[in-house]
Amino acid sequence: MTRILLVDDSDDVRRSVRAVLAGAVPDPAIGEAADAAGALALLAQQRWDVVVLDLSLPDRSGLETLRDIRRLQPALPVVVMSFHGEVEYAAAARAAGAASYIAKGSPAGVIADAITSALSGTAPARS
Amino acid sequence: MKPSSSVHRVLFIEEEGLSQPRLSGILDLSPGTEYVRAGSLREARRLLESESFDVVVADESRLRQVIDSIFTFVGLFSVGGVVLDVNQAPLTASGLRREQIVGHRFIDMPWFAHSATERTRIGEAIASAANGAPARLETWITTTKGLQMCVDAAFAPLRDQNNVITHVIGSGVDITSRKQAENALAGSQARLAEAQRVAHVGSWEWNVADNRVVWSDELFNIYGIDHAQFVANYEGFLLRVHPDDLDHTVAVIRRAVEEVTPFIYDHRIRRPDGSVRMLHTRGEVLPGRDGKAARLVGSCWDVTDRWLATQTLEHTVSTLTATLEATADGVLVGDRDAKVAVLNQRFLALWRLPSDVGPGTDIRHLADIVRDQLTDPDGFVARVAQLYGDPEMEAHDILHFKDGRVYERYSVPQRMGGDICGRVCSFRDVTQREQLLQSLEARRAEAESARRQYETILERVSDGFTALDLSWRYTYVNSGGGRMLGRNAKDLIGKHIWTEFPEGRGQKFHLAYERAMEEQRPLQIREYYPPWNRWFENRIYPSPEGLSIFFTDVSQQVEAQEELRASNEQLRALAARLDAIREEERRGIAREIHDQIGQALTALKLDVGWLRGQLPAGAAAAVDERARSMETLVDQIIETARRVSASLRPVILEDLGLAAAIRSQARDFEQRTGVACDLDLPSDGVPIAPAVALSMYRIVQEALTNVARHARARQVQIGLTVGGDTAVLTVADDGRGVTAEELGRSTSLGIVGIRERALAIGGEVTITGLPGRGTTLSVRVPTGAARTT
Numbered sequence: 001m002t003r004i005l006l007v008d009d010s011d012d013v014r015r016s017v018r019a020v021l022a023g024a025v026p027d028p029a030i031g032e033a034a035d036a037a038g039a040l041a042l043l044a045q046q047r048w049d050v051v052v053l054d055l056s057l058p059d060r061s062g063l064e065t066l067r068d069i070r071r072l073q074p075a076l077p078v079v080v081m082s083f084h085g086e087v088e089y090a091a092a093a094r095a096a097g098a099a100s101y102i103a104k105g106s107p108a109g110v111i112a113d114a115i116t117s118a119l120s121g122t123a124p125a126r127s
Numbered sequence: 128m129k130p131s132s133s134v135h136r137v138l139f140i141e142e143e144g145l146s147q148p149r150l151s152g153i154l155d156l157s158p159g160t161e162y163v164r165a166g167s168l169r170e171a172r173r174l175l176e177s178e179s180f181d182v183v184v185a186d187e188s189r190l191r192q193v194i195d196s197i198f199t200f201v202g203l204f205s206v207g208g209v210v211l212d213v214n215q216a217p218l219t220a221s222g223l224r225r226e227q228i229v230g231h232r233f234i235d236m237p238w239f240a241h242s243a244t245e246r247t248r249i250g251e252a253i254a255s256a257a258n259g260a261p262a263r264l265e266t267w268i269t270t271t272k273g274l275q276m277c278v279d280a281a282f283a284p285l286r287d288q289n290n291v292i293t294h295v296i297g298s299g300v301d302i303t304s305r306k307q308a309e310n311a312l313a314g315s316q317a318r319l320a321e322a323q324r325v326a327h328v329g330s331w332e333w334n335v336a337d338n339r340v341v342w343s344d345e346l347f348n349i350y351g352i353d354h355a356q357f358v359a360n361y362e363g364f365l366l367r368v369h370p371d372d373l374d375h376t377v378a379v380i381r382r383a384v385e386e387v388t389p390f391i392y393d394h395r396i397r398r399p400d401g402s403v404r405m406l407h408t409r410g411e412v413l414p415g416r417d418g419k420a421a422r423l424v425g426s427c428w429d430v431t432d433r434w435l436a437t438q439t440l441e442h443t444v445s446t447l448t449a450t451l452e453a454t455a456d457g458v459l460v461g462d463r464d465a466k467v468a469v470l471n472q473r474f475l476a477l478w479r480l481p482s483d484v485g486p487g488t489d490i491r492h493l494a495d496i497v498r499d500q501l502t503d504p505d506g507f508v509a510r511v512a513q514l515y516g517d518p519e520m521e522a523h524d525i526l527h528f529k530d531g532r533v534y535e536r537y538s539v540p541q542r543m544g545g546d547i548c549g550r551v552c553s554f555r556d557v558t559q560r561e562q563l564l565q566s567l568e569a570r571r572a573e574a575e576s577a578r579r580q581y582e583t584i585l586e587r588v589s590d591g592f593t594a595l596d597l598s599w600r601y602t603y604v605n606s607g608g609g610r611m612l613g614r615n616a617k618d619l620i621g622k623h624i625w626t627e628f629p630e631g632r633g634q635k636f637h638l639a640y641e642r643a644m645e646e647q648r649p650l651q652i653r654e655y656y657p658p659w660n661r662w663f664e665n666r667i668y669p670s671p672e673g674l675s676i677f678f679t680d681v682s683q684q685v686e687a688q689e690e691l692r693a694s695n696e697q698l699r700a701l702a703a704r705l706d707a708i709r710e711e712e713r714r715g716i717a718r719e720i721h722d723q724i725g726q727a728l729t730a731l732k733l734d735v736g737w738l739r740g741q742l743p744a745g746a747a748a749a750v751d752e753r754a755r756s757m758e759t760l761v762d763q764i765i766e767t768a769r770r771v772s773a774s775l776r777p778v779i780l781e782d783l784g785l786a787a788a789i790r791s792q793a794r795d796f797e798q799r800t801g802v803a804c805d806l807d808l809p810s811d812g813v814p815i816a817p818a819v820a821l822s823m824y825r826i827v828q829e830a831l832t833n834v835a836r837h838a839r840a841r842q843v844q845i846g847l848t849v850g851g852d853t854a855v856l857t858v859a860d861d862g863r864g865v866t867a868e869e870l871g872r873s874t875s876l877g878i879v880g881i882r883e884r885a886l887a888i889g890g891e892v893t894i895t896g897l898p899g900r901g902t903t904l905s906v907r908v909p910t911g912a913a914r915t916t
Contacts (some may be wrong), residue, residue: 008726009722010732013730016732019733019737020766055782056721056722059781083726083729085766085769086779086791087791088779089783090788104728104732105728105761106734111733126670
């Protein structure tokens with residue numbers, strides 16, 4: 001079972017990503033949070049194998065949230081997914097400890113690759 | 128007669144046929160003695176009277192005859208001075224008979240009765256001879272006829288064969304005539320010396336053979352030396368010649384001596400006191416028997432005064448000539464017949480006359496030659512005729528030429544010893560002076576007219592105008608000034624400003640007046656004047672005579688400006704507020720696009736992808752194709768949404784900070800324009816307030832827009848430094864360089880916008896352009912709240 005925490009304020013996005021993950025990860029157990037507070041609460045409640053984190057959260061900056069997660073659970077890989085296309089975001093996310101950075105709008109395969117790579121502790125085949 | 132100390136000359140008186148041996152028996156003839164033979168009594172007498180002999184030899188009767196026949200007095204005395212015999216001559220001369228003399232002492236003769244002194248001299252002379260010493264003297268005797276006679280007397284001893292003195296022989300010659308002639312000569316010589324002295328003429332003689340030089344007394348005077356100082360030979364003379372004239376002198380005299388010719392020359396001498404005299408010398412050369420120069424005689428005329436006068440005259444003439452040529456005036460001197468006497472080159476140049484015009488030319492003819500140069504030829508010619516027709520006339524004329532030249536002519540009679548001998552005209556080119564005078568006159572008239580205009584204007588202007596002298600008293604107040612000061616303008620004249628307006632003492636205007644006066648430079652001051660609760664503007668113009676002050680009540684202006692300023696402030700605040708609102712709106716829309724549309728598109732993209740994955744293998748290619756094109760379309764929309772969002776609101780600025788935002792913007796700029804961006808930015812977040820960061824971001828945006836639109840640059844350097852409370856942003860391109868005109872243009876909206884944005888956050892903007900070297904924008908802003916963005 002692979003425990004994946006999906007953090008995004010959009011229900012539609014979460015649903016779509018879930019669909020992608022269903023086909024990409026064996027036996028996924030997906031938890032969801034719509035904001036930073038929800039995400040941190042879930043992180044505190046149970047163990048996760050990977051976090052998929054949107055940088056644009058309604059209650060907090062995604063980067064700050066990323067730093068918190070990394071501080072709390074340094075071994076937990078975080079895949080950042082953001083609508084921002086600028087490389088500065090990718091660089092900032094990596095600097096904050098993200099395992100990889102996925103621009104929203106990327107094909108499902110890219111997302112799946114990123115998550116499986118994060119889970120296996122290797123760099124994704126595509127980013 | 129020679130002194131008879133030795134026998135030199137012997138006169139023989141011989142009759143014809145008297146044999147030589149007989150004579151030899153009489154006298155012991157010795158070599159060195161000259162024997163003169165007289166063949167007759169007549170000859171003997173002539174010889175005895177014309178020449179001197181020591182011994183006369185003849186037989187006694189013959190001798191007696193001779194002795195009696197000669198004019199020489201001869202007497203034979205005893206050694207005691209008694210007359211033993213005399214010849215006829217003294218008897219004839221004295222009118223005495225022989226027996227009246229013979230047997231008497233010679234000194235008792237009546238000849239000497241007049242003088243005891245003469246008797247003593249004669250007695251001593253005879254005694255001397257009696258003792259073996261011949262004596263000779265001149266003595267004056269008185270004849271029986273009472274006449275004075277001068278006798279050259281000689282007394283000699285007569286010895287016998289044993290050489291014992293037995294007698295004394297006396298002889299005498301009447302030399303009265305000679306004496307008188309000598310006296311006359313002496314007088315004449317004295318007169319000559321006097322004449323020489325008066326005429327400054329000295330005479331000299333040079334005996335060439337023995338090199339002996341004799342000078343007259345006056346010549347010594349001329350040379351300024353006495354006899355003792357003069358080495359009386361040729362070399363002694365040359366010693367006195369002025370060194371500069373020495374060669375000439377030697378040459379002249381050598382030639383005269385060689386050619387035995389008379390000579391005339393001038394030379395200078397130097398006196399012992401250093402003074403120099405000029406001598407005019409005439410000399411003659413007297414040849415000796417061999418025809419060569421034996422003696423040179425001549426006279427020297429001291430012509431120093433004439434020489435000095437000539438020198439002075441020459442100097443004066445040369446000075447006058449030089450002056451005449453050196454003067455800036457043209458000078459024309461005419462004689463009474465209107466003929467040119469003297470003119471200078473300047474005259475010819477002034478009148479453009481040929482250089483061969485010279486003395487003798489008719490001046491009226493010259494006037495005809497030059498007449499056409501003048502604006503009034505007839506008047507000019509008539510005036511010349513008038514000048515030369517009236518010798519007494521003195522005139523000053525201004526001559527105007529057709530080509531604009533203006534000459535001044537002074538014409539005065541030339542006088543010599545009170546008589547008019549001609550006319551002197553001087554001409555001077557006064558063109559410049561006349562032009563200057565005309566322009567001065569014009570200027571003066573202009574100045575006067577300007578002064579009247581100024582006064583009129585000063586009275587009409589609403590500005591106040593006052594003039595103060597050095598003692599701070601009003602010298603002029605225009606009516607506007609009077610009104611403003613609340614006084615009658617005329618009443619203020621002569622009044623002291625601070626006595627009239629004591630409340631103004633110490634106010635800023637007072638200080639400004641003093642400063643303007645002290646520094647002597649104009650000042651402009653716009654200040655509030657508390658005593659009257661008004662604003663005034665003063666323009667203060669100092670001069671050494673005092674101050675001129677224009678003053679205006681600018682209270683309304685100041686108020687209006689203050690209102691304008693406040694209004695501008697409000698406007699700016701409004702603009703800033705509007706901008707903030709717009710930014711906020713953009714932020715909202717950007718968020719909306721991002722959060723809503725972006726998310727929806729993200730889901731859509733994945734869903735379409737999922738749908739394609741669900742299509743059965745046998746699904747129509749058209750369906751798969753449609754799904755694929757949907758995916759592509761979604762990609763395009765996502766890209767558009769990103770761009771629109773980013774352009775509306777740089778979310779990156781809030782998320783990642785100013786440096787990252789600028790970096791992103793620069794990369795986008797590079798991709799859009801191809802202009803390379805060289806960045807020098809802090810790597811980390813910078814402590815700048817969000818509003819400041821946004822303004823900076825927008826400024827970079829507008830600056831890059833300007834570069835893209837106008838600069839024609841290849842590269843842009845963007846720098847950001849933060850130090851203390853100040854951040855400095857620079858955007859420098861290597862394009863054509865913005866011009867001053869572009870900077871000032873109100874339509875340069877990009878620049879206006881940059882300035883307004885900077886101003887809104889309390890910043891300063893500097894924009895400099897170098898033609899061909901690019902434009903540099905520099906913005907210095909306070910960082911505001913120390914929050915890292």
